[in-house]
Amino acid sequence: DQQVKQNSPSLSVQEGRISILNCDYTNSMFDYFLWYKKYPAEGPTFLISISSIKDKNEDGRFTVFLNKSAKHLSLHIVPSQPGDSAVYFCAAVRQGGSEKLVFGKGMKLTVNP
């Protein structure tokens, strides 16, 4: 039972263009969402997060949008750079508990020069 879903396994974009990574969740108790980036042979590193009381959070080239009614969030990267090529994981958590993150399966982003 996948509570956090990243339905597209991969995405390829040209350098300078926008990358849009999507994520859906099923558990309405989740109230905090995070994106992690992972390079091969390394652990995931935190990228950006959003609380359910917001619908947008921006940090430099990275923006996360949350649509609670649709239980959907997306990560926008603009402009995309070759160094952004990695696997991106969407994660969700219910605050006030164990803070146990539930991850999606990940999406491999390739940014071509």
Place this chain on the structure above:
Amino acid sequence: DTGVSQDPRHKITKRGQNVTFRCDPISEHNRLYWYRQTLGQGPEFLTYFQNEAQLEKSRLLSDRFSAERPKGSFSTLEIQRTEQGDSAMYLCASSYAGGGDEKLFFGSGTQLSVL
């Protein structure tokens, strides 16, 4: 801040052997998590500690798995009688509970291969 440290980075073992992994969290963090990641999947929660207390264990954590955090600092994860299905990346993460920030900091993981 030296980050979360895991040792070893790689472990190859034969089926039936016992293995132990170590995790050193960020020093001021009171929560420590173990996750497992297999190819094509996201990290899956195994267990977590707040200080030295193990507060939750996943159904994925069979009785061959045991985790400890004896003094509320480093943690060990032991797998007894390893099976080929145990082959995975074992990730440790830490966080500070009560800081209002649910962000976990991950180590580089231990890649286990069971032959």
